[in-house]
Amino acid sequence: MISLSIIGTGNVAFHLANAFSSVQGVQLNYIVGRSTHALTDFKPLAKTTTDLSNIYSSKIILIAVSDSSIAEVSKKIKSTNSLILHTSGSTSLDILNLHNRRGVFYPLQTFSKNKHLIYKEIPFCIEALLQEDVLVLTELAEKINAKTFSINSTERASLHLAAVFSNNFCNHILTEAKMLCEDNNVSFDLLKPLMTETISKAFLLGPENSQTGPAKRGDLSTLEKQRNSLSSRQLELYNTLTHSILKFYER
Amino acid sequence: MISLSIIGTGNVAFHLANAFSSVQGVQLNYIVGRSTHALTDFKPLAKTTTDLSNIYSSKIILIAVSDSSIAEVSKKIKSTNSLILHTSGSTSLDILNLHNRRGVFYPLQTFSKNKHLIYKEIPFCIEALLQEDVLVLTELAEKINAKTFSINSTERASLHLAAVFSNNFCNHILTEAKMLCEDNNVSFDLLKPLMTETISKAFLLGPENSQTGPAKRGDLSTLEKQRNSLSSRQLELYNTLTHSILKFYER
Missing domain, CATH: 3.40.50.720 (NAD(P)-binding Rossmann-like Domain)
Known part of the structure; x- marks a missing residue:
């Protein structure tokens, strides 16, 4: 006992x-x-x-x-x-x-x-x-x-930092995605199968092998079009993440 | 047929x-x-x-x-x-x-x-x-x-933008989380139950109600400690997302 x-x-x-x-x-x-x-x-x-x-x-x-x-x-x-x-x-x-x-x-x-x-x-x-x-x-x-x-403590600190990226940051991104849906009267729930598949793929194939989308493709015209409909807070996230994806895959 | x-x-x-x-x-x-x-x-x-x-x-x-x-x-x-x-x-x-x-x-x-x-x-x-x-x-x-x-076309553009946030951006964040794990010899797979739960909660309770972590709590000392172990690309993401979470929840 x-x-x-x-x-x-x-x-x-x-x-x-x-x-x-x-x-x-x-x-x-x-x-x-x-x-x-x-x-x-x-x-x-x-x-x-x-x-x-x-x-x-x-x-x-x-x-x-x-x-x-x-x-x-x-x-x-x-x-x-x-x-x-x-x-x-x-x-x-x-x-x-x-x-x-x-x-x-x-x-x-x-x-x-x-x-x-x-x-x-x-x-x-x-x-x-x-x-x-x-x-x-x-x-x-x-x-x-x-x-x-x-x-050990050092490994745990790294794991916690990775958890902050995974959970806290992804969750906040989903919050912004929900705002975008609500602003335009489309249902956020439609995105659930996409996110379930995204997580499944990330752990099955590796997230670095699962990246898709306009930033990964270097599709500058779609990127430019999407920037026009964002609030300033969303635009800051959009630009930073897009820049990071472009940089990551140009290596 | x-x-x-x-x-x-x-x-x-x-x-x-x-x-x-x-x-x-x-x-x-x-x-x-x-x-x-x-x-x-x-x-x-x-x-x-x-x-x-x-x-x-x-x-x-x-x-x-x-x-x-x-x-x-x-x-x-x-x-x-x-x-x-x-x-x-x-x-x-x-x-x-x-x-x-x-x-x-x-x-x-x-x-x-x-x-x-x-x-x-x-x-x-x-x-x-x-x-x-x-x-x-x-x-x-x-x-x-x-x-x-x-x-319709306008709604679909919004939905696609929300999908870019959800899938493309979350997937890239997971890529950075995996890099953090690999740099420190901890298994990225340990994060799978966390991410599965994060997605489940986001669609059950709403992501705005599921936010946790140091930025949400305004825990500045943890934020400062975590910044010290990041590459420049990771730091840019960390700062932008942390800033966005702080701003979102101060409203």
Whole structure:
């Protein structure tokens, strides 16, 4: 039995608390938040508290707070034999350097409160100071049927940056595509099969082999025609991305 | 029985020729190309020819050539009672204005020669000068189980622009993400579940409601840290997209 407490009340904390509260072999002890209000949604899942001193009996203490708060929270945790984890892609293991037993449990996925997740499809990138704790992290991930990958802090920072490109930037591009559709009364949903195929091709053939479109073809007249119907924010994206595609394929 | 000839030897021509050569109710007569060499791959599918004069007995003549060549090809087709179509998202119906029976048959999808397509999942955007020809186009799409949507030339241009953002730009961003992974010896494949979820969320919740990441959070210290490990081409994309996300969500 792995006993676990979670510090944090954001989307990652919410999803992991949900997952771990309902599996065999994990005892979800406490969820710690700064205010009782933030803890409301967590009450059905475990005991909730604003007081860190409650949680030291847990084998694992998982810090699932914003990247900029990890150091501060880590310092507040007293010397303990618990394994202290954070869940951040862009933060080094060393930020937990007050603790001998420290590790990282980074789910490479995007979390929204109202979207169900299937954990067996989420890669968990794990790292620990002590080899024995790598095994604990593997076991923890197995409880929710997730796969683990041993990734050190430097590799994880690269992976997180690639995830920012993949998820954050593509999602923003889709937001602009939706605006274009709405401005012209065509349904954004028509683009779903295209995007599903784009992602399928990118991982099957490689995105560098799947590039199509006017920039890839060097079709300057279509590029010029399309520029005329864009807002200034869209035009900036259009020009930068088009320029980057032209440059990439002229090599 | 719909008799059909296709002009063109690119990816769209190849996939449509393949699809129409193997369904009931369509007689694929000729594939027309500029050279016998370009026509090699089409020989198993239909008669091939470099001579347009062969094809006037077909009920439908489908021009599937690059956008910049449509006008030229259209002019070469003599006056005929055939329905003349192009397949371009960014080109008006009017470019076929020498022909009384003209239409557009635009598959909103990305085509690569070596990737199998499932037509029932591809929206075909159709337009025709004559109402009776809209029915012919609907029937043609039904032969390959595709859904049709009546979209006029202005709407189609917007949709094509949104498709450029969605497919071409996201795919290029994935190319840069793959470069980041390769530069740092982490597997690009780890990002597949993330991207699958990103697309699922974008069409379920709306991409504007699914945005996450350091730019959305206004997490300037993570943004600054990430900038330090990028090439100049990646940095230009990073800065433009980050700026655009910051601007979009400050509204």
